[in-house]
Amino acid sequence: MWRLNKVRHKAGRLGGSLEELKLKKREHEKALRQARRDRQLVSKRLLLNEDEDQPEVNMDTSSGEQDVVSLFHTLQHSGPEREAHLKALSKALRGPTAQLTFIKQENSMHLLVGLLTGSNASCRLQAVRCLHELSHSSHANVAPACLPATPYLLTYLSGQSTKFTELCLYTLGNLCPESDAVKEKLLAQGIIPALASCIENQRHNLAVVEAVGFTLSQLLQAKDAAAKIIPCVLASSLPSHLLSVLTPDPKFGLAPAIECAWCLHYLTCSMEDNRVLLAQGALLKCSSLLVSLGAAVAEGNKEEGMELLICPLLRCMGNLLSSCPVETLSTEVGDVHVVVALCALLQAYLQSQPALARESAWVLNNLTAHSSALCSALLTLNLVPGLIQLLPFSQGINTMILRVLANIAHKKEEFCVQLTHLGLLSALCATLKMADQEMVTLSMDVLFMLVVSGPQVAEEFVKQGGLLLLEASQYNSEGEIRRRATYLLEHHLVSYSSYCSVDNTPCS
Numbered sequence: 071m072w073r074l075n076k077v078r079h080k081a082g083r084l085g086g087s088l089e090e091l092k093l094k095k096r097e098h099e100k101a102l103r104q105a106r107r108d109r110q111l112v113s114k115r116l117l118l119n120e121d122e123d124q125p126e127v128n129m130d131t132s133s134g135e136q137d138v139v140s141l142f143h144t145l146q147h148s149g150p151e152r153e154a155h156l157k158a159l160s161k162a163l164r165g166p167t168a169q170l171t172f173i174k175q176e177n178s179m180h181l182l183v184g185l186l187t188g189s190n191a192s193c194r195l196q197a198v199r200c201l202h203e204l205s206h207s208s209h210a211n212v213a214p215a216c217l218p219a220t221p222y223l224l225t226y227l228s229g230q231s232t233k234f235t236e237l238c239l240y241t242l243g244n245l246c247p248e249s250d251a252v253k254e255k256l257l258a259q260g261i262i263p264a265l266a267s268c269i270e271n272q273r274h275n276l277a278v279v280e281a282v283g284f285t286l287s288q289l290l291q292a293k294d295a296a297a298k299i300i301p302c303v304l305a306s307s308l309p310s311h312l313l314s315v316l317t318p319d320p321k322f323g324l325a326p327a328i329e330c331a332w333c334l335h336y337l338t339c340s341m342e343d344n345r346v347l348l349a350q351g352a353l354l355k356c357s358s359l360l361v362s363l364g365a366a367v368a369e370g371n372k373e374e375g376m377e378l379l380i381c382p383l384l385r386c387m388g389n390l391l392s393s394c395p396v397e398t399l400s401t402e403v404g405d406v407h408v409v410v411a412l413c414a415l416l417q418a419y420l421q422s423q424p425a426l427a428r429e430s431a432w433v434l435n436n437l438t439a440h441s442s443a444l445c446s447a448l449l450t451l452n453l454v455p456g457l458i459q460l461l462p463f464s465q466g467i468n469t470m471i472l473r474v475l476a477n478i479a480h481k482k483e484e485f486c487v488q489l490t491h492l493g494l495l496s497a498l499c500a501t502l503k504m505a506d507q508e509m510v511t512l513s514m515d516v517l518f519m520l521v522v523s524g525p526q527v528a529e530e531f532v533k534q535g536g537l538l539l540l541e542a543s544q545y546n547s548e549g550e551i552r553r554r555a556t557y558l559l560e561h562h563l564v565s566y567s568s569y570c571s572v573d574n575t576p577c578s
Contacts, residue, residue, distance in 0.1 A: 114244045115284060116206045117237060134165035138172045145181060156185065156196035163203040172204070173215040183219050198223070198237045205244035213248035220245065221259050227268040235272070236281045243285035246292075253292060257299065261289070266306040276322040279315055283329025286312075290336035300337060304346045309337070313355050316383075324375050331382035338389035348394060353402040356387040364411020367418045377426055380415060384429040391436040399441050406447040409434065413453045416460070416467075424465045431460075431470035438477035445478040449488050454478070458497045464506075472501070472512045479519040486523035495520065495531050502539045507548050514543075514554040521562050528563060537563060 141159045145152060162168050172178050185197035201219050204212050223238040242261065245252050265282050272278040286308065289299050303309065312330040319326070334352065338344050344352070360383055363376065394402050416430040438445050448454055457475065461468050475494065479486050494516070501513040517536075521528045540563070543555035 114206050115240045117202060117240050134162055134168035135171040137162040138168045139175065142172065142175050142178055142181070145185075152185075153190070153192045153196055156193060156200060160196060160199040160203050163200055166208060169204055169207045169212050170209055173212055179215055179218050183222065186219060186222055195231075195234055195237075198226075198234060198241065202237050202241045202244075205241040210249065213245045213252050216241075216245060217252060217255055220256060224256075224259055224261060224264045227264050228271065232275055232277055235268070235278050239268070239278070239281035239285050243281070243288045246285065246288040253289070256289075257302075261285075262299070262302045262306055262308070266308045266311070269311045270307060273311060273314070276315075276319055276326045280326040280329050283312070283315070283326060283333055286333050287329060287336060290333060290340070295336070296340040300340055303337065309334075309347060309350055309352070313350060313352055316355055316359055318379070324373070324379050328375065328379045328382070331379055331386065335382040335385045335389075338386050342393075344390050344393040348390060348402060353387065353390040353394060354404050356383050356390065357403050357408045358405070359383060360387065360415075361405055361408050361411045364408075364414040368411075368414040372418070377419065377423055381426055381429060384415075384426070384433050388429070388433040388436050391433070391439075396440045400443055403437065403441075403444075406444060407451075409437065409444055409447050409453060410451060412437070413448075413456060417456065420460070420463065420467070424463075424467065428466050428470060431467055431474065435470050435473045435477065438474050442481045445481045445485060448474075448478060449485065454489065454492050454494075458492065458494055461497050461501055468501070469506075469508050469512060472509065472516060476512065476516045476519065479516055479523075483523040486520045486527060490520060490527050490530060495527070495534055495536070499534055499536060499539060502536075502543065507551065510543070510546070510551050511548070511554065514551065514558065518554070518558060518562070521558065532563065 138159065141155055141162060144155050145159065159172075163172060182197050182200055185193050186201070188194060188197075201216060201223070204216055207213070220242065223242055226238050227235060229235075242256065246256060246261075247253070265286055269279055269282045272282075286303070289295065290303070292299060312333050315326050315330040316334075317327065318324045334347070334356075338347065338352075347353075360380070363380055363383070366373075367376070367380075390402075391399075412430045412434045416427045416434070419426040419430070438448070448457070454475070457471050460471050463471075475489065479489055498513050498517050498520075501509050502517075504510060504513075517531070521531060537559070540555045540559050544552055544559075546552050546555070
């Protein structure tokens with residue numbers, strides 16, 4: 071199964087009016103999710119403070135530091151304006167130097183923790199906003215300074231308001247990837263069971279579910295996740311809840327499903343054996359959802375952000391298929407029309423998102439590798455001609471398509487005859503001329519299966535000028551290609567040499 075490189079990235083600051091800030095936040099988060107199509111991505115999220123008229127205050131460095139120091143000393147004394155001072159502090163903590171200045175103040179985190187755990191609900195909310203701003207810092211020293219607050223953030227996941235819970239979750243999610251020490255501490259404090267309990271209790275609150283998905287995805291991208299984190303996740307109720315969220319809510323949108331799909335992707339790509347997820351119906355869930363999404367895309371319905379859900383679903387399915395026992399494949403996959411959906415996705419994103427098209431072809435390859443029924447479905451549903459037309463495409467799409475066609479040819483001689491009638495031989499004449507060595511090697515493998523299926527296929531190949539192509543391949547710089555070409559000529563096409571010398575003409 072494929073493994074993806076991890077790229078660490080932190081979101082930049084946002085500014086402008088409230089509406090502009092909201093727009094930029096949506097665009098930025100879309101860009102973050104967009105990047106996940108081709109690589110795993112560790113990112114930080116900054117929640118909007120919706121009650122601000124001017125969310126971003128442009129201040130110079132010295133002013134920001136002075137404000138933080140002044141507000142810190144003011145907050146050490148109780149008073150009726152404490153909430154207002156906390157709000158001002160959260161604004162001031164948006165400056166990177168101000169963040170460092172704050173954590174250097176003696177007992178600064180002790181002050182925030184005291185306010186976070188106090189009896190005043192408004193002050194608790196503003197205190198967690200301050201911690202949220204700190205968690206978004208790019209400085210390595212800030213996250214460890216926030217550790218005294220994390221047990222309380224975890225505790226508060228079981229109650230409070232939606233906004234408060236969201237802030238706690240995104241703050242924890244921002245802190246997770248910052249350092250091994252922070253991650254180890256959070257694991258020891260029980261972040262996995264806390265997330266499981268939170269998503270179970272708030273499963274109808276999709277804003278919180280989305281935040282849980284974000285925080286969990288941050289944990290699952292750790293280098294040692296397979297050894298230290300994933301076993302705990304699989305032993306919890308989290309996988310079943312993640313699967314239940316995959317179907318998007320038409321009113322809320324795709325975001326929760328996208329976050330949970332990426333969590334499942336990180337789970338499946340980090341393990342060699344995905345039987346635990348298979349036992350919970352993960353493959354059938356992904357397959358069914360892709361059938362629905364493929365049908366929508368085929369009808370021209372490309373909702374904004376849909377590809378950001380399709381991508382992790384494809385990766386989940388491809389990885390799960392690698393662990394699925396052959397004897398239960400048809401039951402696990404369900405509807406054979408999943409091949410229709412995959413072909414629709416392949417065609418729909420071929421030009422605009424070739425990486426996504428390649429993912430679709432990869433899953434199609436994994437599906438057909440061990441299933442005669444799905445290979446038969448590609449033929450009976452007349453999907454093969456469309457696949458053959460994609461062989462000229464590059465970017466890894468054509469090699470994956472050729473593997474799918476090889477899977478079909480390998481299953482039955484009858485399938486080889488059908489592939490020949492559908493024009494595969496003439497397509498192979500073109501791919502045998504390609505500079506791509508992998509394509510030429512794969513083409514010879516497919517050609518071998520077609521030729522040995524019956525004399526009619528071999529004769530048709532000769533008629534199309536195939537012998538000259540194989541003879542030319544005997545002089546290829548790649549030894550494996552030379553050996554394949556020689557074997558075909560000497561063992562399966564030698565009787566046609568006179569045919570070639572009389573009226574054979576090379577393919578154009």
